[in-house]
Amino acid sequence: MSSVTLTVNGRTVTADVDPRTLLVDFLRTNLRLTGTHVGCDTSQCGACVVHVDGRAIKSCTTLALSCAGSQVTTIEGIGTAAKLHPMQEAFREHHALQCGFCTPGMIMAGIDLVNRKGAKVDEHTIREELEGNICRCTGYHNIVRAIETGAAGMAAMKQAAE
Amino acid sequence: MTDQGIGASVKRKEDLRFITGKGQYVDDINRQGQSYAIFVRSPHAHANIKGIDAKAALAAPGVLAIFTGEDLAADKIGGLICGWMIHSKDGSPMKAGPHPALAQGKVRYVGDHVAVVIAETLDQAKDAAEKVAVDYDVLPAAVDPAKTQRSGQPQVHAEAPNNTVYQWHLGDKDAVDAAFAKAAHVTKLDIVNNRLVPNAMEPRAAIGEYDSGTDNLTLWTTSQNPHVARLVLSAFVGIAPEHKLRVIAPDVGGGFGSKIFIYAEETVCIWAARKINRPVKWTADRSEAFYSDAHGRDHVTTAELAVDKAGTILALRANTKANLGAYLSTFASSVPTYLYAPLLSGQYNIPAIYCEVDGVYTNTTPVDAYRGAGRPEATFVIERLVEVAARETGRDPAEFRRQNFITQFPHQTPVIMAYDTGDYAACLDKALAMADYKTFGQRKAASAAKGKLRGIGFSAYIEACGIAPSRAVGSLGAGVGLWESAEIRVNPVGTVEVLTGSHSHGQGHETTMAQIISSKLGVPIDSVSIVHGDTDKVQMGMGTYGSRSGAVGGSAIVKAAEKVIAKGKRVAAACMEVEEDQVDFEAGEFSARGTNKKMTFGEVALQAYVAHKFDPEKIEPGLKETSFYDPKNFTFPSGVHIAEVEIDMATGVTKVDRWTAVDDFGVLINPMIVEGQVHGGIAQGVGQALLEGARYDETGQLVTASFMDYGMPRAADVPSFNVAMTNTPCPSNPLGVKGCGEAGAIAAPAAMVNAITNALGHEGIAMPATPQAVWRAIQKMPRKAAE
Numbered sequence: 001m002s003s004v005t006l007t008v009n010g011r012t013v014t015a016d017v018d019p020r021t022l023l024v025d026f027l028r029t030n031l032r033l034t035g036t037h038v039g040c041d042t043s044q045c046g047a048c049v050v051h052v053d054g055r056a057i058k059s060c061t062t063l064a065l066s067c068a069g070s071q072v073t074t075i076e077g078i079g080t081a082a083k084l085h086p087m088q089e090a091f092r093e094h095h096a097l098q099c100g101f102c103t104p105g106m107i108m109a110g111i112d113l114v115n116r117k118g119a120k121v122d123e124h125t126i127r128e129e130l131e132g133n134i135c136r137c138t139g140y141h142n143i144v145r146a147i148e149t150g151a152a153g154m155a156a157m158k159q160a161a162e
Numbered sequence: 163m164t165d166q167g168i169g170a171s172v173k174r175k176e177d178l179r180f181i182t183g184k185g186q187y188v189d190d191i192n193r194q195g196q197s198y199a200i201f202v203r204s205p206h207a208h209a210n211i212k213g214i215d216a217k218a219a220l221a222a223p224g225v226l227a228i229f230t231g232e233d234l235a236a237d238k239i240g241g242l243i244c245g246w247m248i249h250s251k252d253g254s255p256m257k258a259g260p261h262p263a264l265a266q267g268k269v270r271y272v273g274d275h276v277a278v279v280i281a282e283t284l285d286q287a288k289d290a291a292e293k294v295a296v297d298y299d300v301l302p303a304a305v306d307p308a309k310t311q312r313s314g315q316p317q318v319h320a321e322a323p324n325n326t327v328y329q330w331h332l333g334d335k336d337a338v339d340a341a342f343a344k345a346a347h348v349t350k351l352d353i354v355n356n357r358l359v360p361n362a363m364e365p366r367a368a369i370g371e372y373d374s375g376t377d378n379l380t381l382w383t384t385s386q387n388p389h390v391a392r393l394v395l396s397a398f399v400g401i402a403p404e405h406k407l408r409v410i411a412p413d414v415g416g417g418f419g420s421k422i423f424i425y426a427e428e429t430v431c432i433w434a435a436r437k438i439n440r441p442v443k444w445t446a447d448r449s450e451a452f453y454s455d456a457h458g459r460d461h462v463t464t465a466e467l468a469v470d471k472a473g474t475i476l477a478l479r480a481n482t483k484a485n486l487g488a489y490l491s492t493f494a495s496s497v498p499t500y501l502y503a504p505l506l507s508g509q510y511n512i513p514a515i516y517c518e519v520d521g522v523y524t525n526t527t528p529v530d531a532y533r534g535a536g537r538p539e540a541t542f543v544i545e546r547l548v549e550v551a552a553r554e555t556g557r558d559p560a561e562f563r564r565q566n567f568i569t570q571f572p573h574q575t576p577v578i579m580a581y582d583t584g585d586y587a588a589c590l591d592k593a594l595a596m597a598d599y600k601t602f603g604q605r606k607a608a609s610a611a612k613g614k615l616r617g618i619g620f621s622a623y624i625e626a627c628g629i630a631p632s633r634a635v636g637s638l639g640a641g642v643g644l645w646e647s648a649e650i651r652v653n654p655v656g657t658v659e660v661l662t663g664s665h666s667h668g669q670g671h672e673t674t675m676a677q678i679i680s681s682k683l684g685v686p687i688d689s690v691s692i693v694h695g696d697t698d699k700v701q702m703g704m705g706t707y708g709s710r711s712g713a714v715g716g717s718a719i720v721k722a723a724e725k726v727i728a729k730g731k732r733v734a735a736a737c738m739e740v741e742e743d744q745v746d747f748e749a750g751e752f753s754a755r756g757t758n759k760k761m762t763f764g765e766v767a768l769q770a771y772v773a774h775k776f777d778p779e780k781i782e783p784g785l786k787e788t789s790f791y792d793p794k795n796f797t798f799p800s801g802v803h804i805a806e807v808e809i810d811m812a813t814g815v816t817k818v819d820r821w822t823a824v825d826d827f828g829v830l831i832n833p834m835i836v837e838g839q840v841h842g843g844i845a846q847g848v849g850q851a852l853l854e855g856a857r858y859d860e861t862g863q864l865v866t867a868s869f870m871d872y873g874m875p876r877a878a879d880v881p882s883f884n885v886a887m888t889n890t891p892c893p894s895n896p897l898g899v900k901g902c903g904e905a906g907a908i909a910a911p912a913a914m915v916n917a918i919t920n921a922l923g924h925e926g927i928a929m930p931a932t933p934q935a936v937w938r939a940i941q942k943m944p945r946k947a948a949e
């Protein structure tokens with residue numbers, strides 16, 4: 001067992017973990033933050049995407065210990081039911097989810113994509129950038145629309161904050 | 163309230179919990195004191211088990227128990243069942259071997275369940291499972307469905323000689339032979355419908371829990387039909403009687419058929435929970451999903467179409483070998499028979515059809531229903547035949563189809579189905595216009611100028627949904643009735659709870675069913691909650707598959723709502739002191755004709771419970787009604803999909819450039835949700851055509867057992883889709899709905915392959931048309947087309 005301290009959704013947590021503990025298991029099992037999902041065992045599906053120090057990573061292939069001292073943000077940390085993140089709102093608006101299982105990872109990947117590619121990101125880029133996120137339900141059509149709208153919403157949010 | 167009722171694209175009520183990470187899937191649930199199960203699986207496709215040594219594993223830290231097939235047998239736990247009896251041509255019943263939840267002396271596919279290790283933590287269970295030593299006597303494996311019936315092949319089950327489960331047929335062979343004898347043209351195709359892995363994004367999972375104080379068992383499971391799971395586990399497997407077993411299917415992350423079935427893992431978890439008196443949790447990893455979720459498709463077919471000189475279809479003949487895998491899964495036997503051959507008439511007037519199907523065992527994962535289930539296989543056969551027949555006889559594929567469309571309804575096909583309604587030409591015309599079919603030649607020339615190939619392909623599909631009339635499926639061998647139930651509980655304040663036997667695992671029932679209530683009872687959808695997926699709450703139900711939840715489950719809700727209104731009228735009449743037949747109900751209001759007396763729905767509900775104003779001898783207090791709805795017929799959604807592809811000749815990469823889909827689903831409850839279903843189905847069909855294919859090597863190893871090896875469609879593999887609807891309301895249910903869940907997956911593969919072969923100028927390519935396969939096919943192009 002090793003001790004690890006990290007900040008998750010703004011809350012600092014310290015825990016003793018088996019060194020082989022993956023970040024996703026730490027989030028789901030230790031912290032009971034079950035919004036982050038596991039859809040594969042080969043780092044392909046993106047159901048597990050969270051942000052570590054502002055960048056999207058796959059928490060299924062990240063050791064919890066390697067996040068010591070980091071800021072981790074999960075789907076539970078980006079918005080609330082009363083005040084959704086623009087990307088969450090856009091997913092609902094565009095019916096970009098069906099079973100909802102890929103959705104937290106898609107939203108986290110979508111936010112990261114917009115952070116990197118900007119608010120004017122086009123359909124082709126969105127589709128290419130979603131290489132690491134698999135959805136079996138939606139056929140991606142509405143996910144692409146949602147990320148376009150979410151991008152605009154994020155830009156507006158940023159502007160309002162400035 | 164019509165802005166929220168039937169026909170409105172209202173946003174989904176269920177979304178808030180999913181977009182905020184508050185969904186509750188089985189693996190998100192944790193029970194006090196739970197333990198973790200790991201299955202020891204066979205690494206061999208076929209082997210006798212000479213011994214299992216679990217001593218070292220039992221001594222490993224945290225291990226609570228290790229069980230094998232012997233322990234299940236000692237507790238008289240029965241095997242898993244196949245619920246649909248198929249009879250062979252000679253009248254004999256299908257020949258099925260036993261399907262134990264944990265192997266008994268023999269394993270029959272890679273991933274077959276040998277033992278379960280239960281430990282305090284997941285890591286401890288994993289570590290201990292590696293210490294279970296199984297002594298295998300490895301046997302040769304039967305892998306290829308086309309060869310498995312040959313003499314000398316390894317025998318999967320002693321009960322099924324030559325690995326043949328059944329040799330079934332449908333249709334009039336003599337009439338078909340006679341029609342072929344006089345045909346001016348015969349088109350013949352050899353077709354492989356590739357084997358698919360469903361891959362719902364949520365892996366299967368189960369938690370079994372036993373309460374020793376009440377002797378009650380609770381199973382949380384990733385199921386599309388929790389009541390069917392309870393029925394099978396109670397009545398056939400012998401876990402516990404139904405009143406002692408509660409099955410809960412909470413949020414379920416996609417199913418596509420693969421979560422209909424009752425599997426070994428949940429059976430073992432619920433049995434073991436009582437055995438060790440601790441909750442037992444199991445969650446598949448993706449590799450286990452590849453090995454143990456029932457696969458789909460896997461047909462090898464020879465098919466022929468007879469056409470006369472004028473281009474009229476005379477007859478169709480098909481011979482199919484259907485791979486059923488190593489054991490018969492829950493509905494496996496029905497998929498390549500009654501869900502397949504009765505759809506071979508497609509949208510066409512075909513006077514004579516004959517289809518033979520051999521269901522065969524192989525040493526591979528069991529095969530069962532996957533999105534579309536039999537109907538995509540049938541559509542692929544007929545739509546490839548029709549397209550190629552048009553090409554071979556020099557006809558425009560759209561016009562050849564139109565010429566042979568059924569135009570009179572009802573239409574009795576020669577293979578069971580009585581189509582109730584449709585307008586196939588309307589879909590075709592709309593699709594042709596949306597796809598700019600007239601200017602395809604210009605686009606093809608533009609592609610050619612870039613050194614690329616361009617092709618266009620059609621698929622005019624039909625499916626039989628809303629499965630289905632209980633008496634009809636019963637006469638065809640189904641072991642269950644396929645009605646659906648609904649219970650409407652009106653609360654004293656006028657809010658409404660609807661308990662449905664349907665199950666939503668992405669379909670959006672919490673929204674669409676609330677919309678039905680909103681239309682019928684005039685209450686806002688926020689005042690309606692939909693309860694599903696729990697056998698302690700919903701009395702009985704048949705679950706969700708075969709695009710049946712709207713047509714059957716929704717209709718049950720309508721019937722129950724009508725009873726609520728009828729009772730409400732009696733209560734209202736008593737309160738308003740008028741005759742019952744004087745009371746009208748509209749838009750949430752009861753009114754007395756010829757007076758200005760009115761009561762809102764909520765006021766009547768309150769009076770029904772307060773019960774001060776009527777005679778309890780005449781009217782029972784309360785407002786709660788139930789309906790079990792059994793449809794008169796299947797529903798017959800249809801449509802035309804047009805795929806347009808561009809192929810890079812240097813790399814063989816096929817780009818789906820345009821997709822047009824025009825579907826007739828009858829009345830739409832929520833067009834936004836319907837379109838989403840179409841999108842998802844198309845992507846799965848494009849996946850089948852371009853990327854997906856489960857491959858076994860000759861020893862029976864699954865070589866495509868991860869997302870690294872199995873091509874899942876990703877965002878860049880599909881285009882945005884151009885989707886539209888037409889509407890001929892279904893006459894056989896009160897909503898007029900037909901079902902939309904499977905259409906895309908049914909239509910898309912044929913449209914894709916027709917487009918690719920159109921581009922190539924020859925028919926020599928099979929699914930999946932990977933870049934490598936397409937590149938090879940390009941090398942075989944007729945000279946002129948390739949230049």
Ligand code: FES
Pocket residue numbers: 037038039040041042043044045046047048049058059060061
């Ligand atoms: S669970 Fe992390 S990529 Fe699939």
Ligand code: FES
Pocket residue numbers: 096097098099100101102103134135136137138363415416668
């Ligand atoms: S919504 Fe089901 S996997 Fe994406």
